[in-house]
Amino acid sequence: VGSGGEGEAAAAEAMGLLTEHAYSLLRVVSVHVPRTGSIARLVKLRNPWGKLEWRGDWSASSHLWTQELRSQLQEGKNHSDDGSFWMSFEDMLDYFRSVEACHVRPEWAEVRARGQLPSLGAAGVGGVGAFELDVLQTSDVEISLVQKNGRGDSSHAMSDVLVLVLSREGQSYGGKGGSNGSGGSGGSSSEGGGSAGVAGIRLVASSDRSLRPCVTCEALLTAGKYLVLPISLRPRQADKPLSYIVRVGSAKPLLCEPTFIADAQVSAALAAYVKSGGKPHTPFDSMVVYTRHDGAGWISYAENRSQFGTFTVELNQEGSFNVLPSRGSLASLDVIRPQRGQLLQVLTRGFDDDGYSMRSSMQFQMSPMSMAAEAHSPEIEGGVHAPMALAGASRGPTARDMEMGALLQRMGFSFL
Structure with missing residues (x-):
C-alpha cells in the first residue's frame, strides 16, 4: 500500500x-x-x-x-x-x-531483462527494442514493465509506461537471447487487452498505460510466437531515454529473445491498443476516430476505410490543462488517404500532483474520389504518427471504384 x-x-x-x-x-x-x-x-x-x-x-x-x-x-x-x-x-x-499485490509463485519460471525506451514523438527513431516469446505449450504468463520509482528523489518525474503482448500470423521477429530460468515474484496492477487488428498486428493482452513504477498484464498463451512490446509515449529529450526492466514469468518454460521492431509495427500495436479500449466516433461511413482515456492521459487514432476518398480530421485540444502532446502542439490537422490509419495525438499527464484535464473538439471533411496527397500539421517525420496501411488494404481503387469514377465524370463531376 x-x-x-x-x-x-x-x-x-x-x-x-x-x-x-x-x-x-x-x-x-x-x-x-x-x-x-x-x-x-x-x-x-x-x-x-x-x-x-x-x-x-x-x-x-x-x-x-x-x-x-x-x-x-x-x-x-x-x-x-x-x-x-x-x-x-x-x-x-x-x-x-x-495498492499493489505481490504474486509469489516459486514454481514459475522467470526471466528479467533491462532496456531503454526513446521518445516516440513526431520524429522517427527507427524503432524500439522488444522481446519475442516462443511459447512451447499453453501457459499462464505474467509480464511486468518496471521503471525507476523516484523514491527519495523529489526531482524525479515518473514517465508513462505500457506493455503490450502481440501476435502476427506467419511473422518471426528474430533476435538473439536465452531462455527463462528459475522462479520468482513480481508486483502487479493489470488490465486485460483486446484483439483489434491493424496492419496484421493482433493485440493479445495489455496493461493500462500509467504513470506508475510498474505495470503488468496477464494472459493465457497457447503455443506459438508472441511479441512483448514495452512503450513510453511521454515526450522526453532524445539523449535521455527511459531505462526499464521487463520481467516475464510463466507457469511453464518458454523462450524469450530480445529483438527490434520498426516504427510502423509500433504504430500498428498502439492502434490496436486504442481500438481495444477506445470510444469510436463515426463522422462518415468508412471514417472512424477512436479516443482512449487511460491511466496516463488520452490517445486518438483515426481510420479511413474507404477505397478512394480522403479523410481530413482537425483536432483541437488547446483547452486542455497539464498535459504533454506527443506532436508538440495541442492542435493538429491531418489528411488521411484511403485504406490508411493514423495515430493523431497522444496526451500524457504532466506533473502528477497538479491535476489535469482534456478538452477536445474535432472537425471532419470527406472528399470522395479525391487523389489529393496526404498532409499533416504539425509535419510528421516518420515515427508513430506516420500513416499506416490497414489490414487487408488494397493497393489502389478497385475496378468497381474506377467504373464509378468514370460514370461520375460523364455526369459532369470533377475530382481533386
Whole structure:
C-alpha cells in the first residue's frame, strides 16, 4: 500500500502517516460495532519502520474500541509500538492512492531483462527494442514493465509506461537471447487487452498505460510466437531515454529473445491498443476516430476505410490543462488517404500532483474520389504518427471504384 505525494503530505503527517512511503497490508475484516449497531470495515496496516502510527479513528487510543472488539480481533489493551495499526477502510481510501499485490509463485519460471525506451514523438527513431516469446505449450504468463520509482528523489518525474503482448500470423521477429530460468515474484496492477487488428498486428493482452513504477498484464498463451512490446509515449529529450526492466514469468518454460521492431509495427500495436479500449466516433461511413482515456492521459487514432476518398480530421485540444502532446502542439490537422490509419495525438499527464484535464473538439471533411496527397500539421517525420496501411488494404481503387469514377465524370463531376 503506497501513501500519497507531496500535495497531501501535511494532512497525512498530521494523522501519523508518511507520504511517498510503503505500508504492509496485514488484515481486512468486517466487524459489528455494538455501540452503533453498524458494520465497520477495518484494515490493519504496518509501517515497516516500526514507528509512527495512525492517529485517527480505530487507532490504538481511539474511543471506538471496546474490550469485546479488542478480544475479537486479538488486540491487547496495551498496544505494542511495532508500527502496526488499524484504520477504517474509508480512511485508507482517503489517505492512500495505490495498492499493489505481490504474486509469489516459486514454481514459475522467470526471466528479467533491462532496456531503454526513446521518445516516440513526431520524429522517427527507427524503432524500439522488444522481446519475442516462443511459447512451447499453453501457459499462464505474467509480464511486468518496471521503471525507476523516484523514491527519495523529489526531482524525479515518473514517465508513462505500457506493455503490450502481440501476435502476427506467419511473422518471426528474430533476435538473439536465452531462455527463462528459475522462479520468482513480481508486483502487479493489470488490465486485460483486446484483439483489434491493424496492419496484421493482433493485440493479445495489455496493461493500462500509467504513470506508475510498474505495470503488468496477464494472459493465457497457447503455443506459438508472441511479441512483448514495452512503450513510453511521454515526450522526453532524445539523449535521455527511459531505462526499464521487463520481467516475464510463466507457469511453464518458454523462450524469450530480445529483438527490434520498426516504427510502423509500433504504430500498428498502439492502434490496436486504442481500438481495444477506445470510444469510436463515426463522422462518415468508412471514417472512424477512436479516443482512449487511460491511466496516463488520452490517445486518438483515426481510420479511413474507404477505397478512394480522403479523410481530413482537425483536432483541437488547446483547452486542455497539464498535459504533454506527443506532436508538440495541442492542435493538429491531418489528411488521411484511403485504406490508411493514423495515430493523431497522444496526451500524457504532466506533473502528477497538479491535476489535469482534456478538452477536445474535432472537425471532419470527406472528399470522395479525391487523389489529393496526404498532409499533416504539425509535419510528421516518420515515427508513430506516420500513416499506416490497414489490414487487408488494397493497393489502389478497385475496378468497381474506377467504373464509378468514370460514370461520375460523364455526369459532369470533377475530382481533386
